[in-house]
Amino acid sequence: MPRLEYVYAWALRRIFKFNYRSQVLTAFGVPFALAFEWCTWRRMRERIFRCEFDVVLRLLPLSTVYPSPFAFFLRNGPVPFVIGPLNGGLPWPEGFSQADNQRQWISGFRNLYRFLPFARSTSRYAAAIITGSSHTHSEFAAYRDKLFYVPENGLNRSLCSDTWRGSERNGKLELIFVGGLVSYKACDLALRAAAQLLRNDSARFTVVGDGPERSRLEQLARSLGIEEAVCFRGWVSHGEVFKRLRLADVMVFPSVHEFGGAVVFEALAAGAVPVVADFGGPGDIVHPGIGYKVPLTTENDVVSQIEKILVGLSQDRDLLNRLRQQGMSSARECLTWDAKAQSVTRVLNWALRRGLKPDLPPPKVLHIN
Numbered sequence: 384m385p386r387l388e389y390v391y392a393w394a395l396r397r398i399f400k401f402n403y404r405s406q407v408l409t410a411f412g413v414p415f416a417l418a419f420e421w422c423t424w425r426r427m428r429e430r431i432f433r434c435e436f437d438v439v440l441r442l443l444p445l446s447t448v449y450p451s452p453f454a455f456f457l458r459n460g461p462v463p464f465v466i467g468p469l470n471g472g473l474p475w476p477e478g479f480s481q482a483d484n485q486r487q488w489i490s491g492f493r494n495l496y497r498f499l500p501f502a503r504s505t506s507r508y509a510a511a512i513i514t515g516s517s518h519t520h521s522e523f524a525a526y527r528d529k530l531f532y533v534p535e536n537g538l539n540r541s542l543c544s545d546t547w548r549g550s551e552r553n554g555k556l557e558l559i560f561v562g563g564l565v566s567y568k569a570c571d572l573a574l575r576a577a578a579q580l581l582r583n584d585s586a587r588f589t590v591v592g593d594g595p596e597r598s599r600l601e602q603l604a605r606s607l608g609i610e611e612a613v614c615f616r617g618w619v620s621h622g623e624v625f626k627r628l629r630l631a632d633v634m635v636f637p638s639v640h641e642f643g644g645a646v647v648f649e650a651l652a653a654g655a656v657p658v659v660a661d662f663g664g665p666g667d668i669v670h671p672g673i674g675y676k677v678p679l680t681t682e683n684d685v686v687s688q689i690e691k692i693l694v695g696l697s698q699d700r701d702l703l704n705r706l707r708q709q710g711m712s713s714a715r716e717c718l719t720w721d722a723k724a725q726s727v728t729r730v731l732n733w734a735l736r737r738g739l740k741p742d743l744p745p746p747k748v749l750h751i752n
Contacts, residue, residue: 384415384422391415406493409446409471413499416449424456432461438510438731439464445535446471447519448496455504463734466505467513470535470642472522473663476679479639481569510734513727514745516642517667521749531730532745534668535643537720542625542652544711556586556697559631559655561624561646562638564594569660571596571603572682573635574613576689581612585697588613589631591624628653632703633696637677637685641665652714654707658692660685667746668718673710 391412395401399408420441431439439462441451447469457464472493475482496502506512506526514520515535523530558577562568570590580586590600590613597615604610616627628634634650637660644664650657651673659665661676669676677688696703716722732738 384418387415387418409448412444413449413496416444417452417500420452424452428456431457434461436462437735438462440727440731441466442468445469445515447522448472448493448499450496450499450501450505452501454506454508455501458504458508463510464508465511465513465731465734466509467511467531468515468533468535469512469523470515470519470664473516473518473640473642476639476662478681479569479679480682481566481571481639511730513730516664517745517747517749518663520745531726531741531743533723533726533730533743534648534718535664536645536648536718537723538648538652538714538718540715540719540721542649543715543719544652544654555584556580556693557630557632558586558588558693559591559627559634560588560636561591561628561634561650562636564590564592564596564600566596567638567640568592568596569637569639570600572637572686572689574600574603574607574609575686576637577635577693578607578609579690580693580697581609582607584612586612586693588635589627590615591617591619591627593617625649625653628655631655632707633658633693635689635693636660636665637689638663638665639679644668648714648718651710651718654711656696656703656706656710658689670746673706673713 394411395408399405402408430436439453439457441453445468448471451466454464454466506523509529511529511531512523512526513531513533514523515533520530520532560570560573562570564570574588577586577588581588601615604613628650632655634655635658636647638644639660639662641663644659647657647659647665647668657665657669657674659669659674659676661678666676675692677685679685726741726743729738729741730743733740
């Protein structure tokens with residue numbers, strides 16, 4: 384679709400300034416996605432009806448608002464249609480200044496996607512629906528008999544190691560934050576929570592990433608009296624990020640709006656114990672055996688809870704090392720692309736009636752009105 388692709392690329396560059404988190408961009412992309420699937424159907428339908436393929440699997444786009452005509456076209460066979468992983472639609476938490484200026488005017492119209500062409504038939508006629516988060520899973524609760532959870536993100540096996548570095552019993556606690564320095568990532572909450580340990584010279588804090596919030600965060604560090612213990616590294620290569628994660632004891636990542644949280648996967652693989660907000664993707668991945676997740680109650684309460692966790696880890700290095708080792712093992716066994724492929728293969732075999740229904744529930748059961 385060269386002409387349509389040119390229009391989309393021009394709009395992405397000139398209008399949306401490569402802001403991939405823009406919900407307006409998501410809405411703008413719907414007709415392009417429908418056009419792509421229609422063109423694909425016209426090209427492939429004869430081969431599909433000759434049964435040259437066992438199944439049609441639509442991987443992309445991830446967003447739940449993109450319907451698929453393929454589900455309707457294949458409603459009477461000859462092969463099953465499977466969609467996913469789907470993700471998105473995570474609401475902005477109330478009472479957090481980090482989220483207040485992030486809401487977009489189009490958010491209130493999101494549910495109108497249900498009235499798009501093929502929107503209802505996509506869910507109705509799909510043989511299986513794979514979701515990438517507990518929140519998205521709850522949106523499709525009406526189709527629970529064919530609903531499966533598989534995390535959106537994954538790890539290259541090469542990042543997973545069998546060796547791990549034990550934390551020095553009397554050394555400083557090495558803290559790290561990795562991510563864009565934008566409001567919703569809530570690096571300010573991480574700095575405030577670590578301030579006591581940093582002022583006591585019991586910890587060091589490395590901030591990897593850059594963005595519009597950097598100057599404000601540097602000013603916050605000065606106002607808290609911790610500027611000497613905090614190092615802002617800016618943007619670095621992915622290899623350097625992973626190297627610094629391996630050197631860290633704890634990754635503090637209280638983002639208030641994170642769909643997948645790929646950096647949490649990498650922290651676990653590197654042996655950095657994650658402390659995250661119990662919301663979105665990170666809240667799905669982290670459990671008590673490998674890290675900590677803090678409910679999004681109020682800003683001050685989140686800071687207080689993370690501070691207690693960090694103080695406790697600084698005083699109990701055996702616990703820290705145990706969590707580190709268990710996190711690395713979990714990443715190696717459950718969070719690689721290979722592990723994801725095995726889960727999706729089980730779903731596809733079930734859709735083809737070649738295997739038992741896999742037990743792939745979401746980590747949390749949510750109820751959406």
